[in-house]
Amino acid sequence: MINGKQEFLSILLCGFIVAGWHNATALVAAEQAPHEFSRRLVDAALERTQHRVIYDGSYRTIDYPGGDIPPDRGVCTDVIIRSYRVLGLDLQKAVHEDMEMAFSEYPDIWGLSCPDPSIDHRRVLNLRVFFERNGTVLPITEDPADYKPGDLVTWLLPGKLPHIGIVTDSNAVDGTRPMVVHNIGRGPRLEDVLFDFEITGHYRYETPR
Numbered sequence: 001m002i003n004g005k006q007e008f009l010s011i012l013l014c015g016f017i018v019a020g021w022h023n024a025t026a027l028v029a030a031e032q033a034p035h036e037f038s039r040r041l042v043d044a045a046l047e048r049t050q051h052r053v054i055y056d057g058s059y060r061t062i063d064y065p066g067g068d069i070p071p072d073r074g075v076c077t078d079v080i081i082r083s084y085r086v087l088g089l090d091l092q093k094a095v096h097e098d099m100e101m102a103f104s105e106y107p108d109i110w111g112l113s114c115p116d117p118s119i120d121h122r123r124v125l126n127l128r129v130f131f132e133r134n135g136t137v138l139p140i141t142e143d144p145a146d147y148k149p150g151d152l153v154t155w156l157l158p159g160k161l162p163h164i165g166i167v168t169d170s171n172a173v174d175g176t177r178p179m180v181v182h183n184i185g186r187g188p189r190l191e192d193v194l195f196d197f198e199i200t201g202h203y204r205y206e207t208p209r
Contacts, residue, residue: 037087037206038150044086045166045181048079048188055185057122064117065093076164076183077122080152083166083181089207095121095130105129124162128154128201135205144177147194147202153180154201163197 056073066085069078081091099106099115107125120126131137131152139146147153149169157163165182172179172192179192 038148039169040087041083041150041166042168044083045079045188046168046170046190047086048083049181049190051188053078053183053187055183055187059119061118062092064096065090067092067118074183074188075122077124077127079181079183079188080127080164080166081121084205091127091130092117092121094134095126098130098133099126102133105133124154124164127152127164128162128203131201131203131205135203138202138204140199140202142195144194147178148204149178150204150206152201152203152205153194153199154203155197156200157184157197162200165193167194 051071053072053074055075056069057075060069062069068082074082084091096115096117099120103115106120106129107123109125110123121130135152138151147167149167151167153165153167155163155165163182163184165180167178167180168190170179170190171177177192177194179190180194181188181190182193183189184193
């Protein structure tokens with residue numbers, strides 16, 4: 001027969017066990033969440049390679065928020081923007097709002113006196129500042145293992161042209177490097193180009209800080 005004291009201790013012990021289970025479950029969920037986001041981002045990027053897109057970086061006035069140029073047009077940044085929108089993150093809106101708060105932190109090379117939501121998010125240099133301010137800045141190394149699925153990488157192409165792509169979980173033929181989805185002029189493609197150009201940035205952006 002259980003007396004009152006034993007019953008109290010039993011209830012207290014059960015409470016600790018349940019609380020510990022909930023805490024452990026929450027911890028596992030928190031650890032899995034970034035991996036789930038990265039997987040979905042990679043899937044969205046890979047899906048972009050199924051679209052025929054003519055490389056076109058011309059200025060177009062677009063709606064805000066949620067605006068986009070014609071779906072059969074785009075540049076490297078549009079691969080990023082369209083992939084994130086599948087996950088419910090609108091970089092057009094996020095970049096514009098950040099530029100409104102800290103316009104002086106962004107490059108002053110286009111002669112603008114205020115943010116322009118039609119084009120700001122489509123510029124690699126602006127995205128670099130945005131990810132530095134709102135995402136996680138990761139080391140730039142020559143070790144392929146440091147580049148995880150869902151990471152964002154920026155490069156400087158010949159002619160000092162900025163470029164950006166998304167690291168995937170697909171490996172190069174020799175199995176030593178992750179491949180990236182990018183649009184360097186031939187539409188969105190999955191290619192082995194991670195170390196083909198000078199890397200200028202390495203970021204992870206999952207949810208706004």
